[in-house]
Amino acid sequence: MNEKECLPSVGISRRGLLKNTVAGIAGAVTLGGLSNQAHAQQRGIQAPPLRGRIKQSVVSWCFANQWTLEETCRVAKELGCKSVELVGPGQWETLREYGLTCAISPIEVEGPPFVKGFNNPENHPWLLEVTRNALDQSADFGCPNVIAFTGFSENFSKEEGAANCVEGLKKIASYAEKKGVTVCLEMLNSRVGDHPDKGHPGYQGDHVDYCLDILKAVGSPRVKLLFDVYHVQIMDGDVIRRIHQCGEMIGHIHTAGNPGRGELGPSQELNYPPIMEALLEIGYEGFVGQEFIPVGDPYLGLREAVHLCDV
DSSP: OOSOOOOOSSOSSHHHHTTOTTOOOOOOOOGGGOOHHHHHHHHTSOOOOOOOSSEEEEEGGGGTTTOOHHHHHHHHHHHTOOEEESOOGGGHHHHHHTTOBOSSBOOOOSSOTTTSOTTSGGGHHHHHHHHHHHHHHHHHHTOOEEEEOOOBOTTOOHHHHHHHHHHHHHHHHHHHHHHTOEEEEEOOOSSOOSOTTTOOTTBSOOSHHHHHHHHHHHOOTTEEEEEEHHHHHHHTOOHHHHHHHHGGGEEEEEEOOTTTSOOSSTTSSOOHHHHHHHHHHTTOOSEEEEOOOOSSOHHHHHHHHHHHSOO
């Protein structure tokens, strides 16, 4: 994922969207920037029905410049997706109206939530409170996951940061188990520094093995990894082998094309159908969230992504 928490106010960058999980998306925009007639013609091109072995979700912040939340829900439903995610509880009723769930919930914090995470023990009191609140609300709504972050390194060594994350996540693990909701720790890339929505220099949990070691030390079936294919490709590569390495530790998946975090089509280097097959091979039953930033028509890009991942 890239800047996460996702719900939003009107800001276009993810960083702006992350500031308030209960704010509404404003500004109705014609879907894909097309006239109603042109869009209707586009939709007249019938795609084959989905196999449905991969449950798919639309990440709301990526399309907030083009669509209102209701429009995003309508497109998600039309394309066969089961969720619109990283939407705060204040707007879950809209999802319910479209028969959708929220595959992963944000936490309600000021500013980008990935900056101040569990690696700093000074964050634990308020972070545990907002995570418990998110777990309560998610359990009531039927949202299966809540997002979590290591935070930026600040002055903590990798070893200190990991130990602090283990300590903090252990404090929330039993509550997550009680609620039947999974806390998903996201690994983010720290290499891409030219765009605030595409990389996070300074983020401490920037490698799969580092995050896995934390999760293994926590030792809870309700504390898992948010495996973002885009970020994993940038930092570690070898995506399919790493999916098998992580196995049941994966709690949620995000997608995007690399380089650039754009659409999943042939202009980027990741081959998504075999990546999805690998998820099926390990018995993954969670959601795959489409979290690319559209460069072209958002409807066509999303439709292509959904069918590429429908293996």
